[in-house]
Amino acid sequence: MEASRVTSPVKPTHALSGVRRVVADYVTLTKPRVQLLLLLTTVATMEIAGNPSLGLIVLTVIGGYLSAGGAGAINHWYDRDIDAKMARTATRPIPSGRVSPRAVLIYGIGLQVASFVLLSLTVNLLAALFALAGFLGYVFIYTLWLKRSTPQNIVIGGAAGAVPPLVGWVATTGSFDPAALYLFAIVFYWTPPHFWALSLRMKDEYAAVGVPMLPVVRGEEETRRQITLYTFLLVAVTFLPFAGQLFDGIYAVSAAVLGGWFLWLAVRLQRNPDRGAALKLYLFSMLYLALLFAAMVADVKL
């Protein structure tokens, strides 16, 4: 009794910062910054597929966030052993001891359940099913299976990250259209250069915890070669929706300029292998995807 009275003056501040800390941790578990780009591809695809109402966009974004956020939380739960050993990830909510693994697992499953209920009731069943497929792909195929077993982990596992445009398409039109596969393929081929550029800088950490990322298993030179190869494939794939008449001139010019820039950075990294060039490529990869999807919307709407 006496003790609680003595500590009471500091309680409100502690309680507030404690709540803020908890909220911040639970937001971190959803990998919010990655989600910004995932959801940008979703919303852009919705505008490409039709003329969605603001209400539909908001519901789809919330449903997508819950699903991908749930997947992110389960990735934090499963990888807690290796995250504790890498400087980049050691301060995450679980390894730092602020949130229990069990709570994170329940939270991740809960977010995916909420996503399914929300999307199926307010958007449509197909959108809910595609989001569920992305979640299952990221959790089971990438995180639990491939990440620790093969350097092709992100090539195959990257398919999960390419699902959000499919969610956006079916949310808008109510049915699946093969044209949506162009957008899926673009994110799919974009993922290896995006991640491998970063992994060149994190090679030693991944090696220390035994994750077989490409630079660890095949070496940095081979990784840089594969980055150029996949960037080339990506740029080629970006012209398919133009050839298939989904898009027109504004898109074609943007894809050419952005693609040329991406390729130039990739080739430069290959010729001049320093870590600064790898960082530049990683950062540009995100600008590239955002601008490419923006160009698609501009092309369709203008």
Ligand code: HEM
């Ligand atoms: C299997 C596929 C992918 C892997 C393995 C991967 C891996 C990573 C990693 C390790 C980071 C660094 C995060 C950190 O610093 O903690 C990162 C950052 C990021 N990724 Fe990916 N990524 C993948 C797919 C995607 C996709 C599909 C998108 C969006 C379309 C995306 C968007 C981002 C963004 C926006 C960041 C920067 C986040 C930040 O600054 O904190 N990633 N990615």
Ligand SMILES: CC(C)=CCC/C(C)=C/CC/C(C)=C/COP(=O)(O)OP(=O)(O)O
């Ligand atoms: C539609 C849907 C539900 C899609 C989910 C796709 C998704 C959440 C992609 C995120 C990609 C990502 C940040 C991977 C990092 O994982 P990592 O474990 O290699 O990186 P880490 O070491 O930073 O945890």
